[in-house]
Structure formats: structure tokens, C-alpha cells
Amino acid sequence: MSTFKYADDKIKTRDIMIAVPSMVIAVGILAFPRLLSEVTFSSDGWVAILLSGLVAVIFTWAVAKIAANFPNQSFFTYASFLVSKPIAVILVVLFSIQGITLTAFEVRAITDISHQYLFQETPMQIISLTFLLVVVYAVSGSRAGIFRLNVLFMPIIFVTTVILVLFSIGYMEVKNILPVLKTDVDGYMQGTLQSALSYTGIGVLFFYISLVRNPKKAPRMAAFGMSGAVVIYMLIYLTCIAVFGQSATEVIRFPFVELAKTVEIPGGFFERLESIFFVIWIMAIFTTTVMAFDATIFALNSIFPKVKKIKLVFTLTPFIYLIALFPNNYLETDTFGDFVSYYGWGLSITVLILLWIMYKVKGAKKSGKK
Amino acid sequence: MGRNKVFLHLVFVLLLFLLTGCWDDVELEDRAFISGVSIDLAEEQGENTTFELMEQLVVPSGLGSTTEAGGGKAYRNLSQTGESLYEINSAISRQANRDITIDHVELVIISQDLARQDGLFNDVIDVFIRQQQMRRGILLAIAEEKAKDLLSIETEHAKIPAQYISELTENRQVPITTSPVRIGDIQESMLNNRSFVVPLLSIYKDNSVNYKGLAIFQGKSSKMVGTLLGKEAKGFNYVLGKEQQGSVTTKVEGDQTTFILAGGTSKIKLLNKDKDQLRFQVDIDVDARLTEYFGELDFYSKGVKEKFKTTLEDKVKKDAEDALKKLKDELQVDAFQFDIFLRSHHYNLWKEVKDDWDHGKNYFSKSDITVQVNANILEPGNSFRVKKKEGEE
Numbered sequence: 131m132s133t134f135k136y137a138d139d140k141i142k143t144r145d146i147m148i149a150v151p152s153m154v155i156a157v158g159i160l161a162f163p164r165l166l167s168e169v170t171f172s173s174d175g176w177v178a179i180l181l182s183g184l185v186a187v188i189f190t191w192a193v194a195k196i197a198a199n200f201p202n203q204s205f206f207t208y209a210s211f212l213v214s215k216p217i218a219v220i221l222v223v224l225f226s227i228q229g230i231t232l233t234a235f236e237v238r239a240i241t242d243i244s245h246q247y248l249f250q251e252t253p254m255q256i257i258s259l260t261f262l263l264v265v266v267y268a269v270s271g272s273r274a275g276i277f278r279l280n281v282l283f284m285p286i287i288f289v290t291t292v293i294l295v296l297f298s299i300g301y302m303e304v305k306n307i308l309p310v311l312k313t314d315v316d317g318y319m320q321g322t323l324q325s326a327l328s329y330t331g332i333g334v335l336f337f338y339i340s341l342v343r344n345p346k347k348a349p350r351m352a353a354f355g356m357s358g359a360v361v362i363y364m365l366i367y368l369t370c371i372a373v374f375g376q377s378a379t380e381v382i383r384f385p386f387v388e389l390a391k392t393v394e395i396p397g398g399f400f401e402r403l404e405s406i407f408f409v410i411w412i413m414a415i416f417t418t419t420v421m422a423f424d425a426t427i428f429a430l431n432s433i434f435p436k437v438k439k440i441k442l443v444f445t446l447t448p449f450i451y452l453i454a455l456f457p458n459n460y461l462e463t464d465t466f467g468d469f470v471s472y473y474g475w476g477l478s479i480t481v482l483i484l485l486w487i488m489y490k491v492k493g494a495k496k497s498g499k500k
Numbered sequence: 501m502g503r504n505k506v507f508l509h510l511v512f513v514l515l516l517f518l519l520t521g522c523w524d525d526v527e528l529e530d531r532a533f534i535s536g537v538s539i540d541l542a543e544e545q546g547e548n549t550t551f552e553l554m555e556q557l558v559v560p561s562g563l564g565s566t567t568e569a570g571g572g573k574a575y576r577n578l579s580q581t582g583e584s585l586y587e588i589n590s591a592i593s594r595q596a597n598r599d600i601t602i603d604h605v606e607l608v609i610i611s612q613d614l615a616r617q618d619g620l621f622n623d624v625i626d627v628f629i630r631q632q633q634m635r636r637g638i639l640l641a642i643a644e645e646k647a648k649d650l651l652s653i654e655t656e657h658a659k660i661p662a663q664y665i666s667e668l669t670e671n672r673q674v675p676i677t678t679s680p681v682r683i684g685d686i687q688e689s690m691l692n693n694r695s696f697v698v699p700l701l702s703i704y705k706d707n708s709v710n711y712k713g714l715a716i717f718q719g720k721s722s723k724m725v726g727t728l729l730g731k732e733a734k735g736f737n738y739v740l741g742k743e744q745q746g747s748v749t750t751k752v753e754g755d756q757t758t759f760i761l762a763g764g765t766s767k768i769k770l771l772n773k774d775k776d777q778l779r780f781q782v783d784i785d786v787d788a789r790l791t792e793y794f795g796e797l798d799f800y801s802k803g804v805k806e807k808f809k810t811t812l813e814d815k816v817k818k819d820a821e822d823a824l825k826k827l828k829d830e831l832q833v834d835a836f837q838f839d840i841f842l843r844s845h846h847y848n849l850w851k852e853v854k855d856d857w858d859h860g861k862n863y864f865s866k867s868d869i870t871v872q873v874n875a876n877i878l879e880p881g882n883s884f885r886v887k888k889k890e891g892e893e
Contacts, residue, residue, distance in 0.1 A: 246632055252523035305837075308844030374684070377691040392636045392684060 140343045143351040145277040149338065149421065150190060150355030152280040155287070155362060156418035157239035158328035158467075160411070162363070163370040163385040169320040173306070173371045174313040176364055178321030183360030185322075186329040187353050193332055193478070194352035196485050197339035201346075205336045206432035212488040221481055222429045225333060228474050229426030230446060232331060234453035235470045236419040237262050238463055240412060241454070247387060248408065258454050261419075266447050268420045269427060270440055273341065276420055283413045290410040291362055294403065295369045297393045302372035327471040328363065331418060332356070333478040334425040337432075423450070532557040532598035535575070536607040536662025538647035539624055541614050542581040549620060553588040554579035554648040556662045557596065563659055574659035577651060585627045603633045607666040608640050608683070609701070611647040615715065615724035622690060622722045628683050636684030639666050642715040642724065644702035654707045665709055669699050677711055677733075679742065693719040695835045695858055697736070700727055718833045720859040726831045728823060735823030738784050738816055739836055739871070741766030747791065750815040752808055755795025759788040759812055762878060768841045775853050778867035780838065784820060787876050788812055805877060813873040820871045832865040834858040 166175040200208035205225075209218035241258040249257060268276060313321070335352060342348050370385040373392065382388045390407035427442050434442075457463040534555045542550040555578050562574030578595050582588040593600045608628060615621050628634050643650050651661045658664035669680045681698050689696040697714040704710035713729035714736065728736050734746070741764065749758045764786035771779040790808070797804045827835055839857050842850040858864040 249524040256523075305840045305844060309847045312847050375688045375692075378684070378688040381687075381691065388636065394637065 139272065139274050139341065141274055141277045141338075141341045143342055143345065143347045145281060146194070146335070146338065146342060146348050147351040147355040147358075148280050148284045149277060150332070150335070150352050151359040151362065152284055152414070152417040153331040153334055153421050154186075154329050154356065154359040154418075155414050156236055156331070157243070157415055158330070158471075159363065159366060159414075160243065160384040160386045162325060162328045163367045163379050164382060165324045166321050166367060167371065167376045167379040169313075169324060170317045170376075171313040172309055172376050173368065174311060174317070175321055175325070175367055175371070177311070177313075178318055179325050179360065179364050179367055181318070181322045182326035182329065183357070183363070185326060186332070186360065187356045189479070189482070190332050190335065190356040191349045191353040192486065193335045193482055194339055194345075194349035196482065196489060197336055198342075198345035198348045199489065200340075201342075201344070202340060204340045204432045205429065209485065212485055212492070219433055222433050224477055225336070225481075226426045226429050228333060228470070228477055229422050229429065230450055231453065231466075231470050232422040232474065233265070233419055233426070234450045234456075235463075235467055236415055236422065237265070237450065237454040238457060239467065240415050240419075242460065242463055243384065243387070244408075244412075247404070255455060259451065261416075262447065262451055262454070265416065265419050265423055266443060268416075269423045269443055273424060273428070276417075276424055277341075279420070280417055283417055287410055287414045288358075288362065290407065291365065294390060294393060294407065295365055297395055297403065298369050298373050298389060301392060302369070303375070306372050306375035307368075325363065326475070327468070329356075329359065330471045330474040331422060333474060333481075334421055336478075336481070337425050337428050526599050526601075530599050531601045532576075532596055533601050533604045534558075535604065535660050536609065536651055536665070537605055538609040538611075538643070538651050539585070539614060540611045540647050541617070544581075546583065548583045549617070550581055550583055551585060551588065551614070551624075552579060552581045552648065553585055553592070554651060555589070555592055555600070556651050556660065557598075557600070558660060575661065577648075579648060585624065601633075602631065603635075605634060605638050607662045607669075608638055609643050609647040609650050609665070610640070611643050611645070612700075612715070612724065614647075615642055615698075615717070618721065618723055621717070621724070625683060625686055625690070629687050634683075636682060636687075638683045639669055640681050640683055640686060641665065641669060641699045641701050644700060644712060649703055650701060650709055653703060653709060656707055665701065668701075668709060668711060678714055678737070689717075689719055690722050693857075693859075694837055694839060695719040695833045696837070697728070697835050698724075700729075714835075716827065716831060716833055716835050718831075718858065725833055726826075728826065731819050732823045732826055735819035735821070736827070736836070738764075738786070738820040738873075739766060739782055739823060741784065748788070748812065748815055748819075749792075750811050752793075752795060752797065752811050755793065755797075757790070757795070757808070757811070758792035759877070760791045762787040762789055768838065770842070770846055770849075773846070773849055775849060775863055776866055778853075778863065780867060780869045782820070782869060782871050784816060784871065784873045785876070786812070786816055786873070787878050789879050790877065809875050809877055812875040812877070816875065817871050817873045820873070824869050824871070828865055828867070828869065832858060832862050834864040838864065838867075 163175075166178060170178060197205070197208070200211075206218055206222055209221055213221070237258050240261055241254050244257055245252070245254055268279065339345050339348050366386055370379050370389055373389060374382065374385060379385050387404065387407075390404040393403050395403065423446075426446065427439055430442055431437070431439060457466050535558050536556040538554045540552040540554075542552040544550065557576045557578065559574050559576050578592045580588045580591040580595075582591060589600070589602075610621070610624060614624070628638055629636070650665060653661050655661050655664040658667060666680075669677070678697050678699060681696075686696065686698075695716065695718050697716055700712045700715040702710050702712045713727055713733045715724050716726045716728060717723065718725045734748075745761055745763065747758050747760050749756065751757065764784065766785070767783045769781045769783070771781055797807070827833055834857060839850065839854065842853070853863045856863055
């Protein structure tokens with residue numbers, strides 16, 4: 131069977147702006163109000179979100195900037211130029227491992243949550259397989275298509291979140307917000323770290339910027355997209371705290387899901403908001419998973435240019451499936467998630483610093499050939 | 501090639517059958533929705549505490565539709581006894597012909613006997629918080645006698661007793677009620693060792709339930725420690741500044757007068773910072789309308805209006821002080837949640853007292869709370885009297 135080819139595989143900077151929040155907003159958002167309120171007092175977690183958000187925005191900008199300095203060059207090409215070919219190969223492999231583990235984690239997490247709230251009887255293996263197959267389907271197609279999918283999904287996700295927040299207003303209580311700014315410095319630090327972990331996946335920008343035809347504005351757009359994600363995190367966190375209070379948020383496993391379950395549209399007209407909410411939220415997690423997987427394929431393709439994309443997809447899928455099924459219980463899943471986050475941040479930051487240093491050392495002169 | 505294509509299409513068609521398969525598929529007709537749950541202590545107690553759980557299942561055919569009245573009862577009560585609530589639930593499902601669905605539980609009633617036991621109330625709440633299908637919006641009420649009797653009354657406006665009772669707890673016509681208490685709120689209070697109130701219900705007649713007052717729970721021990729009935733519950737609401745609706749009856753110059761409260765607010769002030777003898781002042785504002793008056797005074801004179809105002813203020817103040825006295829001096833439990841006020845506005849002080857607020861050293865009961873009332877009579881009613889004053893022609 132033949133696959134449909136789009137006219138070109140290029141995207142606009144606007145697509146990058148939308149891709150960043152689509153990538154960053156994932157399963158983490160369901161649990162992060164809990165993790166944050168464990169370490170901060172009352173409603174003070176917003177400070178941590180703001181701080182980590184600031185770091186993430188700067189980070190996003192820096193990643194997009196270094197990639198945009200080499201327009202239309204793949205990560206492998208410009209990394210080879212900056213840090214020599216063997217190291218570039220290692221970096222690409224490390225990024226691929228991140229992509230694979232992140233994909234597997236997202237698949238696992240969505241399985242856990244759907245198993246907990248939607249399908250108690252359906253075996254986990256089946257749920258994850260189904261989800262993974264849909265992801266594979268999306269990845270097999272055109273890369274630009276994924277970005278168009280983001281453009282389609284992101285507004286829906288954003289609007290649904292805002293609607294949920296609006297309907298929660300009736301359940302908010304001032305006593306849950308007050309007092310403000312009573313957390314100690316240590317709490318803010320931990321909270322900042324904790325919420326920074328939710329912003330994983332920015333590493334894909336190293337690869338995707340090369341798809342942008344004219345990436346001059348890409349860094350600004352990427353940073354702007356990241357700020358959007360920070361705003362959504364902030365909104366969700368504050369709503370959870372205002373509705374449940376810090377002490378209850380701390381003990382609810384997925385506060386954001388619980389929020390959707392608590393809120394009822396007034397008048398008894400529509401009580402089960404979570405049914406719609408789940409559909410939308412699975413979309414958000416889907417875009418993250420697809421991009422994580424696709425970036426991996428993209429990265430591997432740059433070192434194995436002769437291998438067909440579809441072959442890579444079919445080779446990796448069984449591994450992802452196995453890794454996703456590896457954790458035995460929710461604690462192991464959490465550990466797995468922490469590993470993926472730390473690994474992602476560690477790798478991205480190291481690579482970013484490394485590339486910038488090398489760029490300053492030798493790139494500034496030679497890259498004039500762009 | 502052509503044959504291959506036919507084969508592929510056939511596979512796709514066959515795959516469609518798989519799509520409809522689902523492990524979690526339960527037809528609506530096979531479900532029995534629980535609308536209410538009651539929990540009592542069983543009459544015969546074993547080694548561990550034995551509960552008696554009754555589930556009220558909705559019988560859809562009894563409900564009828566908008567155009568057609570249903571026949572027969574719209575509910576079915578099933579009960580069992582056991583030591584774990586979840587096990588009782590499984591035991592009950594052995595009696596039911598349909599799949600029992602707990603997603604739509606609207607109301608939980610717990611008997612006073614159970615709520616007064618040490619450490620049982622939070623065990624019971626835990627089940628409703630932990631279960632994934634349960635919602636934090638489930639309403640909670642305390643039954644003065646047997647909880648299961650409340651679910652068996654003959655209702656008239658609503659077809660299902662649980663629905664009737666949950667609507668009752670939301671009806672705000674009377675000032676002795678509190679806003680509906682949801683399970684989620686209870687968890688928040690208990691996590692913070694905060695005391696709280698829950699509606700207290702009793703059976704009035706065969707076909708009606710009476711909203712009797714408020715059951716007081718101490719946060720620390722999370723058990724029921726007392727009740728506020730009638731005027732005390734009104735006073736409680738004056739202090740809170742919430743639910744200030746309903747009527748107040750008092751006497752102006754010996755003639756019975758009834759006011760309808762149209763709402764109001766209250767404000768707490770802390771006057772000193774000595775934690776061993778905190779002094780609070782509660783300013784209560786109420787708006788009222790005159791609704792019943794047996795006397796003959798003329799409202800349009802300023803002095804008379806002033807007289808009504810002070811009478812109402814005195815009455816509200818007395819009720820509020822009675823409620824304060826009962827909670828602070830007698831029960832020594834801060835169901836008003838003054839600690840939220842301290843936490844929000846006097847954080848450092850709160851940190852010192854929070855571990856011994858209404859238990860242990862009990863700073864709450866050592867505090868001194870004064871009440872000031874400001875009433876505003878909005879309107880005198882449509883017509884001023886039904887009979888002419890004596891001596892007037």
C-alpha cells in the first residue's frame with residue numbers, strides 16, 4: 131500500500147510555538163499539584179511554578195536558539211560540526227534512549243490512569259497495546275502531519291482546561307488560598323525542582339527546529355509556547371488548591387482528575403464532566419507520546435539515513451511496549467517516571483551547555499556559511 | 501494482487517467485530533445504581549466492630565418517565581452486616597440480580613451511635629474517599645436514630661428516599677441548617693484536625709424527615725461530640741455569617757414579632773495576641789424584613805424602628821452567644837473554625853496554637869469571644885396592619 135506524501139515536510143515557527151506546550155503537557159500535570167503541595171505550604175506552590183517556569187522558558191529559548199543558528203541542518207549535522215562526529219553519534223543515541231523511555235512511560239502512565247478510572251476489567255496489556263498502536267499509526271505518517279495535529283488539538287485542550295477552571299469557581303474557597311508566602315526557602319527549592327520535572331521533553335526541539343524553513347523567529351516562538359504551558363500549569367495548580375486546599379491536594383493521587391470529578395455544571399444538567407475531560411486529556415498525552423516517539427525516529431534516521439522510517443518504527447515499537455509493561459505497580463511506575471524526567475533534564479542541559487560552549491569556541495566564525 | 505485486496509478488506513471487516521468487544525462493558529439494563537447508603541452499628545457485635553450497611557438501589561421502572569408515571573416502588577433496599585464495608589458491599593451484590601454500580605451515590609447517612617464511637621467515623625469516610633468511582637461531592641448526614649430507617653420512609657415529592665433527603669439538605673429555608681456537607685469537605689477538615697458540623701436528621705413522621713440540627717464533630721478525634729439544635733444552630737450560623745436565612749421570633753413591648761432574615765455577614769477580629777487568653781470579636785450584620793407582628797406600633801416613626809432594630813439585635817446576639825457558650829465552654833470544640841481565621845490572618849500565632857487548638861491545652865476554650873450585632877430592617881411588609889388602632893376612627 132502506498133503512503134500519502136504531503137507537498138513538503140516543512141513547518142512554520144507557529145507550529146513550533148504550539149508543539150512546545152503539546153510536548154510539555156503530559157501525564158505529569160495530573161499528579162503534579164499533589165507533588166507540589168507536599169513540599170509547599172498553603173497556596174505557595176505558584177512561586178515554585180513561576181521560578182521553574184522561568185528556568186524552563188529560558189532553557190527552551192536557548193535550545194531553540196542553538197538549533198536555529200544552523201538553519202535546515204539536522205541535529206546530527208550541526209552536533210558533528212560542533213563536537214565531532216563520534217560524540218554526536220553518542221548524543222543522538224542518548225536522545226533516542228530518552229525518546230524511547232519517555233514514550234514508554236507515557237504509554238504506561240496513560241494505561242495506569244485509564245485502568246484506574248475507566249476500564250477496571252480490561253487487562254493493562256491490551257490498553258497499552260491499543261494506545262501504542264494508535265501512536266505508531268501517527269508516527270508512521272508525515273512528520274508535518276503531527277504538527278498539524280498539534281495545531282488541531284492544542285486549542286481544544288486549552289479551552290477545556292479553561293472551562294474546567296471556570297466551573298470550579300463555585301467550589302473555590304478563600305480559606306484554602308490563605309495565608310500566602312509562608313513556605314520556607316527549602317520548600318520553594320524542592321517545589322521548583324518538582325515542578326521543573328513536569329516540563330520534560332523540551333529536548334525534542336534540538337531536532338525539530340531543523341524542520342522550520344526560516345527559524346529566525348523560532349527561539350522566541352518556542353519560549354512563548356513554553357510560557358503558555360507554564361500558564362496552564364499555574365491555572366491548574368491554583369484551581370486544585372483553591373478547591374481542595376493544600377492538605378487534601380497532598381493526599382489525592384491525581385488531583386486534576388479528581389477536580390474534573392468534583393465539578394458539576396450547575397443545575398444538575400451535566401454531572402460527569404470527567405468523561406469529556408478524559409477524552410481531551412488523552413489527546414494531550416497522545417501528542418506528547420507521538421512527538422517523543424517521532425523525535426526518536428527522526429534522531430535515529432539522521433545516523434542511519436538509509437533505513438526506511440517505517441522499519442525503524444516497527445523495530446522500536448516492541449521495545450517500547452516491553453519497557454512500558456516493565457513496572458509492576460504504581461510505585462515502580464513513579465520511579466520510572468522520575469528516572470525519565472531526571473534523565474531528560476540531565477541530558478538536555480548537558481547537551482545544551484556543551485553545544486553552546488563549542489559554538490562560542492568555534493562556531494561563531496565558521497557558521498557564517500549558513 | 502486483486503485477491504490480496506479482497507483478503508485485506510475481509511480482515512478489516514472481521515476486525516470491526518473486535519472493536520466492539522470490551523472487558524468493561526456492562527449494559528445499562530444490567531446495572532443497579534446505588535443512590536444512597538446508610539451505615540449503622542449492627543445489633544450483634546462480634547470481636548471487631550460490625551457494621552450494618554444498607555444500599556438503596558434505584559428501580560428505573562418505578563421512576564417512570566416524564567410522560568408516563570411509573571408503577572410500584574422506585575427503589576429497593578438491600579442490607580447486610582459485616583466488618584468491612586467493602587466486603588458488605590460484595591455480600592450485598594450476591595443478593596442483587598444486577599451489577600451494583602456505586603458511581604452515582606448521592607447520599608451517605610451514618611447513625612449517631614456509630615459517629616460517636618472512637619475512630620470509626622474516619623474508617624467509614626475512608627472507604628468513600630478512596631474508592632475511585634466515588635465522588636467527593638457525595639452528601640453526608642447523621643441520623644439521630646437508625647440510619648437505615650431514614651432510607652425506608654415513604655416519600656411523596658421524590659420517588660427515592662435518598663433523593664428526597666439530599667434535596668432536603670440543600671433546602672435553605674430554615675436557619676438551623678448548614679450548607680450541604682460533602683465527603684470531600686470532611687476529608688479536608690479531618691486532615692487539618694479541624695472540627696466541623698454535619699446535618700443531623702431524624703424521622704418526623706412516616707413520610708417525612710426532619711432536619712433537626714447540626715451534629716458537632718471534633719476534628720482531632722474525628723468523632724461526634726454533641727449536637728446543636730434549634731436556636732443554638734441558628735446562633736451558630738449567625739457567628740459563621742452563613743445561611744442567615746429564615747425567621748426570628750421575638751417580642752417587642754410584649755407583642756410577638758417575627759422577622760425574616762434576608763441574609764447577612766459576620767466578621768471576626770482578633771483583639772490581642774496573648775495565646776492563653778485570645779480575645780475575638782465577632783461582628784454580625786443581618787438584614788431582616790418584618791413578616792408577622794401582633795402589636796400596634798407605627799413603623800414609620802424613627803424611634804419605633806430603632807426599637808425593633810434593638811430587639812432583633814438582642815435576640816440575634818443572645819442566640820449567637822448561646823451557641824458560642826455551648827461550643828466553647830461545654831463541648832470545647834471549635835466547629836466555627838476560628839482556626840481558619842487565625843491561619844489565614846495571624847499565621848505566626850496560629851503556628852503556636854495549632855497543635856493544641858481545640859484539644860489538648862485547648863486554647864480555643866480559653867479564649868474570650870464577644871459578639872456585636874448590627875441589624876438592618878429593610879422593609880416593613882406590604883401593609884402595616886389589619887385592624888385599626890383602638891381609639892382611632
